[in-house]
Amino acid sequence: MRETQRETVQVSPLSDDLAFLDIVTEWDMVTVYQDWKTSIVVPPTFQPGSLPRVVAVCNQKGGAGKTVTTLELAMALVARGLRVRIIDADPQRASMSVWLRFFRPEGVAADGLKNLKDLFFDDDLSLQDITYATPYEGLHLVPSFPDLDDVESKQPPGTDTNLQFHLRKADDDIDVTLIDCGPKLGPLTVSALVAAHDVIIPVQAASGLDAVGAAALDATLATVRKRLNPDLRVAAVVLTDFSRSSLARKIGGSFARKYPDAAILPARTNVRIGDAQLAKEPLRLFEPTATTVLDYDCAAGVLFGRGRS
Template sequence: MIETPRNTVPVPALSEDLAFLDITTEWDLSASYHQWKPSIVVPAPFRPSPEQVRYVITVANQKGGVGKTLTAFELALSLVARGLRVRLIDADPQVASLTLWLPVIYPEGLSEDQRFSLRDVYYDKCTLAEATYPTRYQGLYLVPSFPNLDQVQNERPTGYETCLRWHLRECDDDFDVTIIDSGPSLGALTVSALVAAHDVVVPVQAASGLDVEGAASLYETINTVTTRMNRDLRVAAIFLTDFEKSKLARTIGGEMAKAFPDALIVPSRTCVKIGEAQLEKKALREFAPEATTVLDYDRGAGILIGRAGL
């Protein structure tokens, strides 16, 4: 078992007095725009993920800049605040990835050539447990990645599709949830992450009509994975990132609800402090705990696992 160092920060639960969004079963798109109020959609067919050890969520979208890393990070902290032990896997080879925002705490005396990353897992140089390290937050751990992870994308080592699933099943650690932050493509790494997952969470920019069109490609990839490699995979939630009330945002939310009728639709309201939090190497939840973005991820995460605190 990986021990958490002493110099870590606890993740407290949020106060219920904050400005959380209302919850509804569907948006009333027939209402006039001025009367319409944004809310979290929990459709009738939705069911919270069953409580189980090693529940795996993949955050995916083939488009960059839609808030995948923010979504993975804030969902993870929301679950940690509910008493769960969470592992984040950074499956994005970009330099500006989760590993840069959330540095790991390596054991004392561990030289650089002894520090494992996700790439080492794919090339059988270590187990997933050996590549999992504590972070500054109690209960939150990270499998880091670096630009050399792109080698997996290009070379596609033998068994890459099932690599993460196999390692997650073989791990003897006691994580309640693993969240995989995938890269901005539908290539080898994202396919591997989808094969390993129980649920997919899709961030979609609420201010970009192109994201609705792009979601069709993701839908096709998910269908292929579901048919051939992971029949239990489901799209559990759509997070509408950078959300501000507008006719376009309402249209995009309505289109995503039609495309994924069993999924949560969660507006993630815009926040100007995200960039500042990244510079400080802090989670937005710690940097600005009353930000509406934080509240929306917290409530969405709670509904997803059936611990909404309602």
């Protein structure tokens, strides 16, 4: 692993007296709308993930909030003392590797930097070789560039199990690996699902199309479970860009019925996310008291517990 800690900063925990959402055991579709309260749903059957953990953040629809969800969960986890690796499995130019700064090893030119694509084509490369430190203590990134699309088009041998093989082989002390998947259910996303213990599904709370499109993801999950990863579970649905509305309530209710053992996690809307991306800062540092930040912090606690004691 490429460690460069001389410039890193520690991510601080949030204060307990901020306006966190309440936690309940079921999504409320009974209370009249005027009295309905937005809450985090943690079913009695939900179990936090044990460590170490590999989590795929996945939805086949673009603009669902996968990258925001991945980064803000990662920042909340490192604030709890966990060591986190983000794998950017999205070949788009506007991906995690553009938003999250990372340290390039000394003497390595930008065009010579090894990235996720190389892991699929170079048998001599290890996951540690392409895991780079970021400016935040405990947070590391496996970057990708647009040529990651070569994995989709050429599908080198072993693509489906590549990430699983390298994650199992990795000799490091990473507690949580978050895989930020691209907006299609191709070989890269399948490789992420095969490697993962859990899936987190970000869904736009204001988009009925996101709810309809979840059927395609369900089919892919069923295929992966049947053939390669029978223990894969949907751990959570994150309702991104959430604002209180009857549509958001219906969408939350539909996913609570679809995944009765999963946490349903509203992430309230924030107009500064775009500004944070341009500044190349996580929202948690750009606007630390934003309700979105609070929601992802609470989500991290629900999904992984308190972190290291």
